């Protein structure tokens with residue numbers, strides 16, 4: 001993984017020489033983990049600590065891990081976009097925003113390569129951004145959540161087909177309480193998928 005990271009750093013520092021953007025890479029078990037979890041992009045805490053899913057998002061992740069009976073260190077955790085997308089208000093305060101088209105186009109090939117390096121037994125996408133990065137914009141999380149899909153991942157002459165289990169993004173549950181029961185049902189289904197695979 002270190003070579004991948006170094007190439008990624010070189011690529012983005014060449015692309016955005018004036019800006020000191022912090023890249024937040026994936027972490028965890030990077031050799032055939034039972035699950036590779038893919039979020040959208042790092043936020044403020046992730047950028048400060050240079051780790052995905054820490055702070056408030058990390059608390060959500062703990063709930064997820066408990067529900068599916070997995071430990072953080074036995075899975076691999078990453079994001080589609082590896083820099084924090086921000087906007088600045090008229091008053092000058094900085095906040096998160098969804099990744100834009102340019103960021104998605106730049107980072108998606110790096111995600112594909114990362115998946116082919118890690119070779120997870122199951123991809124778990126959180127929310128629409130990660131789902132679209134792997135299955136295209138023609139599907140939505142509302143249609144596919146909780147149902148195992150197949151994703152063919154291609155990068156530079158290599159190719160792999162992976163089982164993909166789409167989940168709502170845990171942050172969206174906070175803003176839409178009605179999704180809570182659906183999300184919990186999806187987590188039970190995911191546990192069933194992991195059990196069926198002997199994990």
Ligand code: URA
Pocket residue numbers: 039040041042043046051052053054057079
């Ligand atoms: N933190 C992350 O690392 N990714 C997300 O998608 C949300 C919060």
